[in-house]
Amino acid sequence: MIKAQILIVEDQAATADLVLEVLRAEGFEAQVVDTLAKARARIKKAPPELLILDRNLPDGDGVDLLAEIRADEKLSALPIIILTAKKDVADKVAGLRQGADDYVAKPFNTEELVARVGALLRRVGKADEPPTLEAGGVKLDRDARKSWVGAREIPLSAKEFDLLWFLILRKNRVLTRDFLLQHVWGYDPGVDLTTKVIDVTLSHLRQKLGAPAEKIVAVRGFGYRFDA
Numbered sequence: 001m002i003k004a005q006i007l008i009v010e011d012q013a014a015t016a017d018l019v020l021e022v023l024r025a026e027g028f029e030a031q032v033v034d035t036l037a038k039a040r041a042r043i044k045k046a047p048p049e050l051l052i053l054d055r056n057l058p059d060g061d062g063v064d065l066l067a068e069i070r071a072d073e074k075l076s077a078l079p080i081i082i083l084t085a086k087k088d089v090a091d092k093v094a095g096l097r098q099g100a101d102d103y104v105a106k107p108f109n110t111e112e113l114v115a116r117v118g119a120l121l122r123r124v125g126k127a128d129e130p131p132t133l134e135a136g137g138v139k140l141d142r143d144a145r146k147s148w149v150g151a152r153e154i155p156l157s158a159k160e161f162d163l164l165w166f167l168i169l170r171k172n173r174v175l176t177r178d179f180l181l182q183h184v185w186g187y188d189p190g191v192d193l194t195t196k197v198i199d200v201t202l203s204h205l206r207q208k209l210g211a212p213a214e215k216i217v218a219v220r221g222f223g224y225r226f227d228a
Contacts, residue, residue: 004121006030007048009039009065010083011057015106019052019083022110023117035059040068047075050121055084055095063098070099079120083108102182109222111173115166119183133168135228136215140165149212159184160205163198167216167226176223198224 006023010016011034023030031048033039036059043051051069055062062082069075082095085106095103101123102116133140139148142165147156156164162184166175180198181187187195202224206213217225 003027003029004049006050006052006117007039007042008032008052009036009057009062010034010052010054012054015054015083018110019113022114026114026118028117036062036065039065043069043075047078049079050117051078051080052083052117053080053100055082063095066095066098066100077124079124081113081116081120083113109174109176111170112176112179115170115173115175115179116183118169119166119179133165135168135171136226137212138164138168138209138215140168149209154208156205156208157201159201160208163201164205164209164226167224168228171226171228174219174222174225178223180223 003026006028008016008019008023008030010019010032013034016032016034020030020032031042033042034057036057039051039053042048053062053066062084066080066082069078069080079101080099081102081104082100083104083106084095101120104113104116131142133142137149140161141147145158145161147154147161147164163180166180166184177198181195185197202216206216209216215227217227219225
């Protein structure tokens, strides 16, 4: 099944090809344009369901297009991820204040980008996501918010469930602390990563899971992965 339609606005061919490849591998219908003018024409003809937007483009700053979209009543709810080499906090703040939903700095981890795309689509109700997940002896039911280890149902808090859901949904792939803080706890991008909220929640989750807890691996300097 084809997932959401995504438009990538990126003038660097290597980056555009990489993003296109990983998104299509995940089943998304993705297209690339390399200028703001082409992006405007494509959006006018057939608006995508999500936009990945570079800032430094041959004919201007992607933030200008972002502002235009947010000012257009018909397009204002379009999910937008800024993907750029600009890493300064001021640049991130500028993008977010103009209405970006997320901000990914180059160079980026492709698995994290795909995870961010999925999380944003879920947030706006456009994700093609299974109602249940099962891996490593753990089963989760998203609609009922229930979880089992084998035949034993285990009670999880809302954050424990969401954290485990993300980890199993993207099993065998690393999710960064920054990503988890944003999409499980709702923190703003670039939050102080010294917060211990993930560690505390993971500690409680491991105690409840028992043996399957060994599947949750900390990847030093990056984040966490569920091995299955």
